[in-house]
Amino acid sequence: MPNPTYPPNTVRALLHSDAVTPPTRAALLERLDAQPQAPQFFDAAEMATLRAACARLIPQCERENPIEIASSIDERLAAGKGDGWRYDALPPDGEAFRRGLRGLDQSADGEHNAPFAALNETQQDAILGSVQNGAARGEVWQTLSGARFFEELLADATENYYAHPLAQEEIGYAGFADAPGWVEIELNQREAREPEANHV
Amino acid sequence: MFDTEMREYSRDESVDALVIGTGSGGAPLLARLAGAGLSVVALEAGQKWNPARDFATDEKAQDKLFWTDERLSAGNDPLHFGNNNSGIGVGGSTLHYTAYTPRVQPDDLRLFSDFGVARDWPLSYADLEPYYDELETFLGVSGPNPYPWGPPRACPYPLAPLPLNGAAQLMERACQTLGIRTSPAANAALSAPYFRKGIGWRAACTNRGFCQAGCSTGAKASMDVTYLPLAVQLGAEIRPECFVINLETDAAGQISGVVYVEDGIEKRQKCRNLFLCGGAIETPRMLMMSGLANGSGQVGKNFMAHTGMQVWGRFDEEIRPYKGIPGSLISEDTHRPKDADFAGGYLLQSIGVMPVTYASQVARGRGLWGAELREHLRGYNHTAGINILGDCLPYEGNFLELSDEKDARGLPKPRIHFSNGENEKKMNAHAETIMRQVWEAAGARDIWKFDRNAHIIGTARMGNSGDDAVVDADGKSFEIPNLNLPDTSRFPSALSANPGHTIWALSLPPPHLF
Ligand SMILES: Cc1cc2nc3c(=O)[nH]c(=O)nc-3n(C[C@H](O)[C@H](O)[C@H](O)COP(=O)(O)OP(=O)(O)OC[C@H]3O[C@@H](n4cnc5c(N)ncnc54)[C@H](O)[C@@H]3O)c2cc1C
Ligand code: SF4
Numbered sequence: 001m002p003n004p005t006y007p008p009n010t011v012r013a014l015l016h017s018d019a020v021t022p023p024t025r026a027a028l029l030e031r032l033d034a035q036p037q038a039p040q041f042f043d044a045a046e047m048a049t050l051r052a053a054c055a056r057l058i059p060q061c062e063r064e065n066p067i068e069i070a071s072s073i074d075e076r077l078a079a080g081k082g083d084g085w086r087y088d089a090l091p092p093d094g095e096a097f098r099r100g101l102r103g104l105d106q107s108a109d110g111e112h113n114a115p116f117a118a119l120n121e122t123q124q125d126a127i128l129g130s131v132q133n134g135a136a137r138g139e140v141w142q143t144l145s146g147a148r149f150f151e152e153l154l155a156d157a158t159e160n161y162y163a164h165p166l167a168q169e170e171i172g173y174a175g176f177a178d179a180p181g182w183v184e185i186e187l188n189q190r191e192a193r194e195p196e197a198n199h200v
Numbered sequence: 201m202f203d204t205e206m207r208e209y210s211r212d213e214s215v216d217a218l219v220i221g222t223g224s225g226g227a228p229l230l231a232r233l234a235g236a237g238l239s240v241v242a243l244e245a246g247q248k249w250n251p252a253r254d255f256a257t258d259e260k261a262q263d264k265l266f267w268t269d270e271r272l273s274a275g276n277d278p279l280h281f282g283n284n285n286s287g288i289g290v291g292g293s294t295l296h297y298t299a300y301t302p303r304v305q306p307d308d309l310r311l312f313s314d315f316g317v318a319r320d321w322p323l324s325y326a327d328l329e330p331y332y333d334e335l336e337t338f339l340g341v342s343g344p345n346p347y348p349w350g351p352p353r354a355c356p357y358p359l360a361p362l363p364l365n366g367a368a369q370l371m372e373r374a375c376q377t378l379g380i381r382t383s384p385a386a387n388a389a390l391s392a393p394y395f396r397k398g399i400g401w402r403a404a405c406t407n408r409g410f411c412q413a414g415c416s417t418g419a420k421a422s423m424d425v426t427y428l429p430l431a432v433q434l435g436a437e438i439r440p441e442c443f444v445i446n447l448e449t450d451a452a453g454q455i456s457g458v459v460y461v462e463d464g465i466e467k468r469q470k471c472r473n474l475f476l477c478g479g480a481i482e483t484p485r486m487l488m489m490s491g492l493a494n495g496s497g498q499v500g501k502n503f504m505a506h507t508g509m510q511v512w513g514r515f516d517e518e519i520r521p522y523k524g525i526p527g528s529l530i531s532e533d534t535h536r537p538k539d540a541d542f543a544g545g546y547l548l549q550s551i552g553v554m555p556v557t558y559a560s561q562v563a564r565g566r567g568l569w570g571a572e573l574r575e576h577l578r579g580y581n582h583t584a585g586i587n588i589l590g591d592c593l594p595y596e597g598n599f600l601e602l603s604d605e606k607d608a609r610g611l612p613k614p615r616i617h618f619s620n621g622e623n624e625k626k627m628n629a630h631a632e633t634i635m636r637q638v639w640e641a642a643g644a645r646d647i648w649k650f651d652r653n654a655h656i657i658g659t660a661r662m663g664n665s666g667d668d669a670v671v672d673a674d675g676k677s678f679e680i681p682n683l684n685l686p687d688t689s690r691f692p693s694a695l696s697a698n699p700g701h702t703i704w705a706l707s708l709p710p711p712h713l714f
Binding site: 027 | 570
């Protein structure tokens with residue numbers, strides 16, 4: 001059975017309904033309505049590389065307004081916020097990101113004589129793949145673990161994307177409709193406020 | 201949280217007992233000490249929350265419950281901390297624990313006698329049993345009577361088990377065909393409204409599956425809605441947002457008080473007894489920063505983390521894994537598997553999962569990205585998991601040290617070295633085979649495993665002698681008689697059960713200690 005798809009434009013209506021408690025509504029509406037900020041941590045070139053990388057890690061070609069991932073990462077680093085741990089093999093988050101992004105540009109330069117953001121998608125994917133496999137070319141990767149950096153970048157991008165209400169709508173998640181509690185919790189049970197999968 | 205007026209103690213006076221940390225190790229103890237008529241103060245690094253007002257059913261918004269001072273993860277299996285391991289706030293890690301409440305089985309406490317590895321505990325199941333009984337009744341644990349594994353119980357679970365969700369139904373069916381016994385699990389979450397003197401009524405669980413990011417209804421027995429309000433009512437003072445940075449001693453080498461930071465200002469609290477309950481990383485870290493109680497050389501050593509492998513599968517059925525208590529089904533048939541080539545054992549639990557957590561695991565664990573990642577996540581509503589909770593042996597090479605790097609508070613970041621040993625690897629291999637069989641029998645496709653270790657344990661082990669242990673069976677330091685370590689630091693071995701229930705049992709000090 002192929003993976004289901006779910007109807008669009010359900011999340012906003014649900015968020016404004018009684019089915020959502022005030023703290024949950026506040027958290028999700030803030031994210032839904034967030035406007036991208038000018039970068040505070042990265043410079044313009046780093047930001048361009050980060051945006052290009054995120055666009056390949058979480059491609060959103062079908063979205064007219066893609067969910068902002070790169071600026072959420074920039075915002076986190078500018079605020080000096082972390083998730084409570086880091087691989088001892090990596091330098092502090094901000095430095096790891098700066099060096100890793102430079103590494104992507106070095107690899108791009110070495111292979112194609114152009115910055116990462118200027119490559120086509122196939123070329124970008126090949127470079128990201130080689131970083132993930134620890135096989136990327138470029139001086140940065142001699143001292144920075146490509147595999148670990150890639151894992152961190154991917155986890156950051158993924159968590160930001162799936163924390164967004166529209167991404168949650170995409171996968172049919174309705175857990176934020178938390179006011180009434182759930183009664184129909186068994187297999188193949190769905191409550192009225194849970195989106196029904198489109199039949200393929 | 202605290203409806204009653206809270207008593208306040210002067211910082212100039214020496215209190216009978218000072219408790220650092222209000223999680224599993226600190227909270228029951230605080231209530232017990234206050235109930236014995238002692239003057240008690242608790243210092244807690246984190247905030248005091250009002251769950252109904254402050255807790256969103258949103259993983260990112262709830263990041264505030266996790267300990268985010270950076271830890272450095274080293275070794276072959278570097279551990280993920282933060283949301284995978286430690287909490288901050290009045291209630292500690294119980295604010296985001298999943299509420300699994302299995303008891304240990306008696307042989308968990310004697311790995312050395314039975315297998316010649318690790319350490320025996322300096323106490324037995326009989327010592328824990330009356331506290332387990334008391335806790336289950338006080339917290340309102342929901343569970344089956346009789347419980348199919350372990351010794352017969354004197355005291356039944358006070359509430360019926362919580363309902364099974366989709367993942368649990370799938371696991372139950374498949375285990376039946378494979379001859380593996382299962383049972384609804386014991387969870388410290390209420391299947392019906394529950395009243396206790398000292399804390400009043402708590403509402404029943406509404407099946408919102410969000411225990412790991414905070415319970416907004418009070419149904420989950422986290423310490424902030426159980427032992428802590430009781431402690432306050434009995435006369436304890438809890439000071440939130442007070443970060444302890446140093447322990448002080450008098451001329452005789454006894455603890456005389458602590459230095460802590462509140463609102464950026466350094467303050468002191470004097471005490472006659474100190475109960476250090478910062479969890480198995482912050483407790484040894486504070487001892488190391490203060491240079492105390494390490495005559496045995498064992499502070500920071502023997503760091504352990506349960507084997508916690510998860511196996512996920514994709515089903516035709518709709519599961520919607522955000523509904524229901526996450527761990528509603530259990531099997532302890534693997535407690536001492538007959539065909540085991542390892543010491544100890546593990547238990548099996550069905551698991552629900554929140555979307556960001558699952559997505560992050562897919563990214564880190566499978567390395568999926570691009571269109572493949574998004575495609576996989578579209579199957580989220582059809583995803584179910586099983587995990588194990590297995591013993592982990594203490595090893596020389598698994599330890600905590602202070603690094604040269606400073607954190608935002610100016611304190612040395614801890615570096616934690618962790619590698620699974622042969623025993624853990626064999627146990628994981630055994631468990632992976634079984635979990636894959638279960639998911640195949642349940643009709644899963646695209647089965648995959650996520651390697652994981654969970655819970656921070658050890659680092660100040662308890663034993664019979666100060667030569668090779670930090671504290672005695674009561675949690676008292678061999679070197680400094682008025683220093684006690686009631687939290688997970690004192691575990692000599694990891695046990696094949698989720699740790700909370702046993703920490704609470706250890707944290708209810710027997711009356712002869714007063
Ligand atoms: C996601 C998750 C799910 C879990 N699920 C379960 C489960 O289902 N069942 C189970 O049994 N266990 C579970 N656990 C584990 C359980 O929560 C912990 O093992 C247990 O709470 C640890 O107790 P503790 O007292 O050692 O530490 P904690 O509960 O972490 O308490 C330590 C407290 O000390 C405070 N502190 C630390 N340093 C300082 C300082 N310097 N100054 C002031 N305060 C300080 C911290 O802020 C914290 O509040 C889970 C853990 C996690 C992370
Ligand atoms: S599942 Fe129940 S106990 Fe867990 S957070 Fe939700 S209401 Fe609370």
